Amino acid sequence: MRVRTALPKDRATIEDLCQHSSRTTARLWWWEEHPGAETFVVTEMSGIVRGVLFAWADGSPIAWTRLAALDDLMSIADWLALSLPPVIAGLRRQHARGLAWLDHGGWAGPHLEEHGFVPLTQVITLVKRHRRMPPCPSDAATVRPATRADVPATIAIDQAAFSPHWWHSTEAMFRKMTAATHFLVALRGGAVVGYVEGTAQGPRAHINRLAVLPAHQNQGVGTTLLHHILTAFWRDGIRTTTLNTQSDNEHARNLYRRFGFQPTGDSTLAWELTL
Structure with a gap:
């Protein structure tokens, strides 16, 4: 060998x-x-x-x-x-x-x-098969489709909201923006403070990422983004939406639970080696 x-x-x-x-x-x-x-x-x-x-x-x-x-x-x-x-x-x-x-x-x-290697986190899959949602906050944020000019802001959001394990390069973010069927940003005071992106295919869609700047969390921005992308999915005929999150991320899981996402039972363990 x-x-x-x-x-x-x-x-x-x-x-x-x-x-x-x-x-x-x-x-x-x-x-x-x-x-x-x-x-x-x-x-x-x-x-x-x-x-x-x-x-x-x-x-x-x-x-x-x-x-x-x-x-x-x-x-x-x-x-x-x-x-x-x-x-x-x-x-x-x-x-x-x-x-x-x-x-x-x-x-x-x-x-x-x-x-x-040591265990890093457990990644679980959640699914939503109905259209019931909590009300969308009327004044939490303005939502619009992302443009290439938003890439620096989305990278800054990732770096503020997540550990380095989950960061993206500029090139990767450009590619994700091109590949995603739905990529939305949330603005407050004219500044991008959060984003959500996902891909729809046939009757199913998957939300790849939802991220909000820490200073703007717990103020309805995540709820607004999730509401908008799910509404867009349904307009396009999507009946089932999935996403992944970390099992110990209670803040995210509480948000998804409010929208009716339920665990599928699928999980994947992530490992890490310090170099």
């Missing part, structure tokens, strides 16, 4: 591995653009790619595992022992302070612990 840097020629093999492996992470990043990066490695057995690991820090000192997959012929322990050291070395050269891993399916967690 050997580990090496992923190359552009590996893209099709990596895609095939991700599609057919039962041990893989959700692909939440534009990994196809990064073969050749020092934090993107593949593991080979007899010249055949059997595992892949890619980590990337996006405008934050905390990197995330953006892509991980291995086939059934390779043990998780052997794969991590080979692939983690070069990825960690690359992240340290990039001055990353930590590596986080969202363990979809729970297959990596016990082995991550052996490499010094």
